[in-house]
Amino acid sequence: xxxxxxxxxxxxxxxxxxxxxxxxxxxxxxxxxxxxxxxxxxxxxxxxxxxxxxxxxxxxxxxxxxxxxxxxxxxxxxxxxxxxxxxxxxxxxxxxxxxxxxxxxxxxxxxxxxxxxxxxxxxxxxxxxxxxxxxxxxxxxxxxxxxxxxxxxxxxxxxxxxxxxxxxxxxxxxxxxxxxxxxxxxxxxxxxxxxxxxxxxxxxxxxxxxxxxxxxxxxxxxxxxxxxxxxxxxxxxxxxxxxxxxxxxxxxxxxxxxxxxxxxxxxxxxxxxxxxxxxxxxxxx
Numbered sequence: 322x323x324x325x326x327x328x329x330x331x332x333x334x335x336x337x338x339x340x341x342x343x344x345x346x347x348x349x350x351x352x353x354x355x356x357x358x359x360x361x362x363x364x365x366x367x368x369x370x371x372x373x374x375x376x377x378x379x380x381x382x383x384x385x386x387x388x389x390x391x392x393x394x395x396x397x398x399x400x401x402x403x404x405x406x407x408x409x410x411x412x413x414x415x416x417x418x419x420x421x422x423x424x425x426x427x428x429x430x431x432x433x434x435x436x437x438x439x440x441x442x443x444x445x446x447x448x449x450x451x452x453x454x455x456x457x458x459x460x461x462x463x464x465x466x467x468x469x470x471x472x473x474x475x476x477x478x479x480x481x482x483x484x485x486x487x488x489x490x491x492x493x494x495x496x497x498x499x500x501x502x503x504x505x506x507x508x509x510x511x512x513x514x515x516x517x518x519x520x521x522x523x524x525x526x527x528x529x530x531x532x533x534x535x536x537x538x539x540x541x542x543x544x545x546x547x548x549x550x551x552x553x554x555x556x557x558x559x560x561x562x563x564x565x566x567x568x569x570x571x572x573x574x575x576x577x578x579x580x581x582x583x584x585x586x587x588x589x590x591x592x593x594x595x596x597x598x599x600x601x602x603x604x605x606x
Contacts, residue, residue: 330470331568332458336448349439351431353520354490356446356572364434374545376425379513380412392461404593411476411595413499415602418515423523426500427549433520441484443580451556452568461592473596478550480528481588486574489517496571497558498523501550506534506543516602525551555599562601
C-alpha cells in the first residue's frame with residue numbers, strides 16, 4: 322500500500338515588521354489596507370471614537386466566571402484568565418465593521434483614504450498570514466501540544482495597554498476580528514465577530530482593566546465598568562465561505578518586543594474552552 326500525505330495546515334505565519342516613528346509622522350493614513358505615516362494630515366482626517374460603556378452589542382452571556390491559570394513555557398510560564406461562559410456552544414454574533422459596531426467594542430473604523438492623529442510610542446507594523454484553521458489551535462495547551470489541530474474553535478481573547486490596528490488587505494475577502502466587551506464586576510460579556518471590509522482598518526486604543534466600583538455602588542455603576550477584548554485567530558474566517566481560499570495576509574500595528582514584555586503594557590490573555598459558533602453577517606447589514 323502506497324503512503325499518502327495531507328498538505329500541512331497553516332495556523333499563523335509571521336512576516337516582516339518595521340518600527341513606526343509616530344513622533345516625526347503623527348498621522349496614520351489607511352492606504353487601502355496599508356499602513357502609511359505622514360507628518361501632516363492626508364485624505365479625510367477623523368477622530369478616535371468616544372468610549373461609551375453604555376453601548377452593548379453582540380451575543381450576551383451572564384453569570385460569567387473565571388479563574389487564574391498558569392501556562393508553562395520552556396523558560397518559565399505566564400498566567401492567563403480562564404473564562405467559563407456557562408453556555409454551549411458559545412456564539413460570536415457576526416457584524417459588519419461600521420463606525421457604530423466598532424465603537425461598541427472600543428474601536429474606531431478607519432476607512433481607506435482616511436487618516437487619524439496617532440501618537441503612540443514603541444509600536445511596529447508587521448505582516449501576518451492567517452490560515453482558516455488558526456482558530457482551531459490553542460497556545461494554552463500543555464507543552465508538546467501547541468501545534469495540535471483541534472476539532473473545535475475555542476475562545477482566545479486579550480487586551481493590552483498599547484494601541485493596536487488591524488488592516489484588511491485582501492482584495493476581496495473581509496478580515497474578521499473577534500471582539501468582546503467584558504463587564505467583570507457585572508459578570509457579563511458580549512461577543513461578536515467584526516467583519517472588516519477589504520481596504521478598511523480597525524483601531525483599538527490602549528486598554529486597561531477598570532477600577533472596581535466603590536463600596537455601595539449601584540448595579541448600573543458596576544455594569545458600566547468595561548474592558549474591551551479582541552482576538553485574531555479567526556482572521557481568515559471568510560475563507561470558510563469562499564472556495565479556493567484558505568488563508569489571507571493582514572497588516573497589523575502592535576507593540577515592539579519591549580512593549581510586549583513590559584509588565585505595564587504586556588498583553589493579558591483569556592481563554593474559554595467551550596466550542597464556538599461563527600457565521601457570516603447578512604449581505605445588507
